[in-house]
Amino acid sequence: MNNLISKIPQTDKPRIVIVGGGFAGLKLAMKLSKSGFQIILLDKNNYHQFQPLFYQVATAGLEPSSISFPLRKIFQKHENIHFRVAELQSIDVSKKEIITNIGRLAYQYLVLALGADTNFYGMKDIETNAIPMKSTPEALFIRNTILMNYETAVNIDDRDEETALMNIVIVGGGPTGVELAGALAEMRKYVLPKDYPELDFTNMKIYLLEANSRLLKTMKERSSKRALKYLENLGVNVRLNASVKTFDGGTVSLTDGTLFRTRTLLWAAGIKANEIEGLQPELYGPGRRLLVNEYLQIESHPEIFVMGDMALLRSEDYPNGHPQVAQAAIQQARLIAKNLVRAGKGKQMLGFNYKDKGSLATIGRNMGVADLPGISLFGFTAWFVWIFVHLMAILGQKNKLLIFINWLWNYFTYDQSLRLILRQVQYKQNKTHE
């Protein structure tokens, strides 16, 4: 693709190209929409994804559409924002131009907010056989896979294979792994035995493996312990200090020699930032994050900003960078918006100061843990705060309402009802867009 991206108006406004419509990219575009810049936002999907609730899509509690919001709809009334479904292929830093699958685009400012993808730490067999959960389609894929495995288990007489189809192993004891394990344990308790009376659910094991000595290691020790207790009460087999070595699609082996039979390995053990062609290797830090200064600029290319999971800003309080969470991404977007406006007025930019507003995780009904500034909450209170915070954070009034109804319904009926194996139709046409 050597042409320019078409139908982008030429104006005398300075152009900011934002790549990625996650928490950071979306916030930045909205903050700057009336500030005299021309804003072009690119994302590989036509929707914004609310990542904290992927696990509820994976466990049949919420619809994909409740946590995915069409970007064009968000930008309808913002004529300075131009959106394209596009994938970044490389950056030509000398020409100040990006190359995408739909054409080239020049920028005055470039903001990289592509987020992170699953990190399999180079283990090819796990990449092939395990299932990650870093996108709405991947979450749906988990739902489909688990349900299909149960439909298969009903049809076989081989007891060992039946167990492998029923067992679920989750790797990674961060919030994603903990929340997935809790939700699956509740499905085992309230839903699956009623759906599959043919199967013996004393057979079904849910393992949660964490390489560290505790779960939720970014939270307070007491919260970690409480989460562990909740999970064990729900019957999850939590293994701490457990590292996965191999997975062939049927058996997981740990470095200590333990073996688990399972067809379903859910991988929530780590992320790495998305790679970008055209940036020198020395610009990257650990986890493939891009090293930035306190203004979140790449030092050698100050017209390029980085935010969210991709940015690595080393500071005294955070020598390894800020946590790769929504809060950090949103605060960074706010600062970059402010700084670009300041820069336009010839003012000095402000440095980034991360304000940790706390962490939350929910394990099951009435069971959550929350480390808020100055206070830790557990059980029902933490669970309730979690619900409130997530309902407030989700985009769109209709989504808030529909999610709330779904949660209320599931709460009172003990039932996650979206147990559909929805397979997609394959493209059979030679469409121009494929």
Place this chain on the structure above:
Amino acid sequence: MNNLISKIPQTDKPRIVIVGGGFAGLKLAMKLSKSGFQIILLDKNNYHQFQPLFYQVATAGLEPSSISFPLRKIFQKHENIHFRVAELQSIDVSKKEIITNIGRLAYQYLVLALGADTNFYGMKDIETNAIPMKSTPEALFIRNTILMNYETAVNIDDRDEETALMNIVIVGGGPTGVELAGALAEMRKYVLPKDYPELDFTNMKIYLLEANSRLLKTMKERSSKRALKYLENLGVNVRLNASVKTFDGGTVSLTDGTLFRTRTLLWAAGIKANEIEGLQPELYGPGRRLLVNEYLQIESHPEIFVMGDMALLRSEDYPNGHPQVAQAAIQQARLIAKNLVRAGKGKQMLGFNYKDKGSLATIGRNMGVADLPGISLFGFTAWFVWIFVHLMAILGQKNKLLIFINWLWNYFTYDQSLRLILRQVQYKQNKTHE
């Protein structure tokens, strides 16, 4: 697969095998669940689909899950009903046994309710390039395709190709085609121009082609005329007496030589019943429907019943069989349930009498047509009746509530908000179930 389907209990109850979990199959299973039969229901999906609302999934108004209901959930409290995701491969009428992809199964009674699939009338190029809408995934595929075509249209400079990507041609002026055309015309009016300010929507044409001399030919003449008027008011180009000859994926040609440029041909022009191996060719009538007697049995195999779109019962009032609609399927299921119970008691079976409860179609907001017994309704009244009837018919209280909220929301905001291009993750594993 030569084994028996596993985990089906051997009982002394007579076994009824129902193939197909549509309106008819589901109704029959529920009616018989407490009648002393062992019931085995097979469907290729794990969910029941509410076909009358496919068009709202295709036009981003409803979620797939709102119109798809997990069959295992429906059967949770019915221990006489055993469900399997399975595809019927053939029938061995002499052994009274069916062969499926998950194994063999003997029956005392077999009830065929596999419904119908799209009929392309042997036109291979149309089968390859057009999009049918006979399943939830196909409806989702339409949504994805239309949205992707618009994203592509934004990126190109070729005006002719842009027009082809924006135009939509619908073939078939039955309820499906009429409702699709109306919903797409409303998207063009209220939604798409706001989402795609880059595009010129005076360019976008929606064609509805009908081979007959009127739309909705099963309805009263006055209703047909009214539907035509509503569609024309919405800016749909309706062509009556128009037959499609070819479609190469970019241009549709009619038998009269007319050409339309489009990348999107939606095919709602006809159905044919699903074929079954093992039944003699002389058992089939037109549209591949199976000929049945007044008890809905195959005359030469009275232990095999047929119902819904597959059944062809010729009667004085309906010399070409009953209309292939939900009402007929449900009434047939009710009769077969009653007759099987009667047969068990040694009583004479009752013949089928179709009671036409009327037809409804909705064209757009406040615009419907309804032929009810003794009265025809138009406009707002018909539209309101349509909403009421469909809300009552949909399964599940939560679905009713969520659909109602979606409709209310869309009505007041003039917005169908589910405009997500959700592509599915491809299987990369060598899973046992694939």
